[in-house]
Amino acid sequence: MSFFKKLKDKFSKTEENQEVSDKYKSGLSKTRGSFSSKINNLVARYRQVDEDFFDDLEEILIQADVGVNTVMDLVDELKMEVKRQNIKDSSMLKDVISEKLVEIYAGDEETVKAELNLQPNDLSIFLFVGVNGVGKTTSIGKLAHQLSEQGKKVVLVAGDTFRAGAIEQLDVWGQRVGVEVIKHSEGSDPAAVIYDGIQAARSRNADVLLCDTAGRLQNKVNLMNELSKVKRVIEREVPSAPHEVLLVLDATTGQNALSQAKTFSEATNVTGIVLTKLDGTAKGGIVLAIRKELNIPVKYVGLGEKVTDLEVFDAQAFVYGLFADMIESSDDESLDS
Template identity: 60%
Template sequence: MSFFKRLKEKVSQTTGSVTQKFVSGLSKTSSSLVGAVGSVLNRSKIDEEMYEELEDILIGADVGVNTTLEIVDRLRREVKERKVKEPAELQPILSEILADLLRGEDGQQGMNIQAEGLTVILFVGVNGVGKTTTIGKLANKYKREGKKVILAAGDTFRAGAIEQLEVWGERVGVDVIRHQAGSDPAAVVFDGIQAARARGADILLCDTAGRLQNKVNLMEELKKVHRVVKREIPDAPHETLLVLDATTGQNALQQAKIFSEAVDVSGIVLTKLDGTAKGGIVIAIRHELGLPVKWVGLGEKVDDLQEFDPDQYIHALFQQEIEKAEE
């Protein structure tokens, strides 16, 4: 069975609506990346020029230089081992390599939600990436699943951050623990944990500040929040999610490296993926940082934050090619 056929069977086991969100959300990247790749593979022979053009396309889609070189090296090896002669046969092989990289060596993907007791999730990331909106959307998702959710407004630095989280709390119908602007974020998170315990909450979602212009202060602040959480609940935080804006491209990788130095980031939330033609950044993040992408923003609506699925991502990118293969 071909890779494209196996992929379609796996994806078809999930709900169609989610699949469609990935297809529409990745349409810009698909037409840009896969369209360009298709034109390169629509040639008479496999040669060095073809490989170089593929490298340029992948780098241009924010797949990253190191990751691109590995992808093309693996493609060369597969061509040799499988004795492939026609460039047109490379599309499913390339997509299989991308899917493999997205799954990562550890295969880790889902959220670490506790079966019993309180799950504490920290959100970190620079201002403007959609951190507070992500928290609101996740609160909505978990509440709809029947969980009791509380929000902690730990971004006490950015003007309006506390109020923005309170608006989401009212909209979703969950409590928000807050202090005054300028308060100690660790104290807010501490109070959030106490409130969550007292009210029998299942999940505590904690916002944090995202100012990078004073990196030392920010990192010390995040470390303190982390220590306070761990002191109260030794195995927490159960997730520390770094929120990145997909439209910032390679800059997102730099942000990830900075935040990973301060706290033990467990996964990535990639927002605004529908707003870029360079969705290859997902592959670069997974491969170069070794961090799973756990959620992706595929639109403005409250349910447009989707749990990331490597198979759905690849299927959405190569959908037209998959349909052609079936004809």
Template identity: 65%
Template sequence: MSFFKRLRENIASKAEEVTNKFKEGLSKTRNAFVGKVEDLFSRRKKIDEAFYEELEEILIGADVGVNTVMNLIDELRTEVRKRKIEDPAELRPVLSEKLVELLGGDEEAPEQLKTAAEGLTIYLIVGVNGVGKTTTIGKLAHRLKKEGKSVLLAAGDTFRAAAIEQLEVWGERAGVDVIRQGQGSDPAAVIFDAVHAAKQRNVDVLICDTAGRLQNKVNLMEELNKIFRVIRREVPEAPHEVLLVLDATTGQNALQQAKLFGEKTGVTGLVLTKLDGTAKGGIVIAIRQAMELPVKLVGLGEKIDDLLPFDAQQFVHALFQGIGGPDAESESSESPRT
């Protein structure tokens, strides 16, 4: 069975609402990145060095990352030789399949957020100011509530009054309480109070906001480590996830933030916000490869329900949908254009 046919069948078993959100949210990247790829595959009549060089430029331009692109091109060369591919159009599904592999999407189900076997689950949310951290917390709280879980938020970014106020606004929208203290309070003390409140109320999930000043400030990293120790002392197996929030529209800058935070804060998963606002969605691949960490959630819009579990198959399907990809034509395993 062809790759696109398998992909389409896998997608068909998933919620149409989710599939549509991926398609809508990735429209800028699809029109820019995949549009150029499709033009290349249609325009070039043979696979030669000029073809590879142009594909390389397109991938790098989409922020896929230089090292990742070099490796990907090498793999495509190998597949071309092995399968004796001559027509560029025949390489289209091979490229898509490689992208799914790079995103860790070989499995049909996206990787889920870890939860406690029993009792309180704690998520620690980190990232610099302006990436959509507080918004992510509010949307995640809403998502968890829809799943039937009770949720509590902790306003651990005490350095900015606006951060506390913004979290309270999102708490109201999601219908969850926020544990807070005044601006300038000890963030670890806020988290301590929140953990105890969550236990007393038998809450399922506690989501902790943290300060987001520049990631190279030593005192910020020390503060995050202090919060981590407080959580671990109260709930030994927590935090169950340390989620690093990154703004996809900042491209390679997001990758640098990922590296710095990942080295110092024990990040377990990534959240990419504002994917709907960038034409360089390839940054998802670059970050996934550089960090060797799973992308757990993606922001695909401004609505409260536009934060979704990342699904590599949905991602690739949404990119190639309608432009020579999964929905372009009827496919069979014998067809060279599958």
């Protein structure tokens, strides 16, 4: 069965899957608009798959921010696949490219879908880190909504005590999604409010505590010291925590996001990425670069500003979003070879 057909089947099977693919489809419309029209163009220009074809393909992938090393690996794999299947006709390659993109992301793992490290019978503590403006507070609000909808008791703690308005912004999210927010006044010690957050979460018997933090990168040393201190306080209170350190990155900042990830990884043990604003970029290939070049899983993606616009990262749904037009317009019979 062709890969397009496989994706088409999967994402039309249940209402839930359909909803997921619709979200990726609309969130990735900018990337798809540029990426899939370029691929279609490429295939129209080269009927035969040759060296020039691959050179142009490399260029398209690099422009989509896939990352040079990842592109090299991907193109090598594609060349092998072309040989193996004896593919001559370039139009057959769209399907193979989409399949390789999932493979390159997910590797040999069966898990193409990310999961949070939730503690089944205990408090889970997730720390959100990242520079100003990337979407930490917004993502916390969205995730709080999602977890509450799943029946979990969520508490938020306003650890960004530095920026004016940051505490209030989290408070507004808390009211909006109906969860409690633990806060101190502006300028107070972030580690102290996080400590209070843990005590409150415990006494309320909460399932999940989501910790916001400040992200001023102008003073890198201070920021990293502050994060270490916050982390120490969490570890002292709950030795197995934090159960996730989620680094929030803004997809529209492209390669800059990769360098932020390197800086934060040096200072703290990042367990996953929340990649926001994918809806705002035509270069959604950054997801693959992050996975391959940093070896940190993307756990969530932000696909818009609405409270429901945060999705668990799913490599197949991502690729569906990239190729949706081709997948949906492909007729089943010709694919069934």
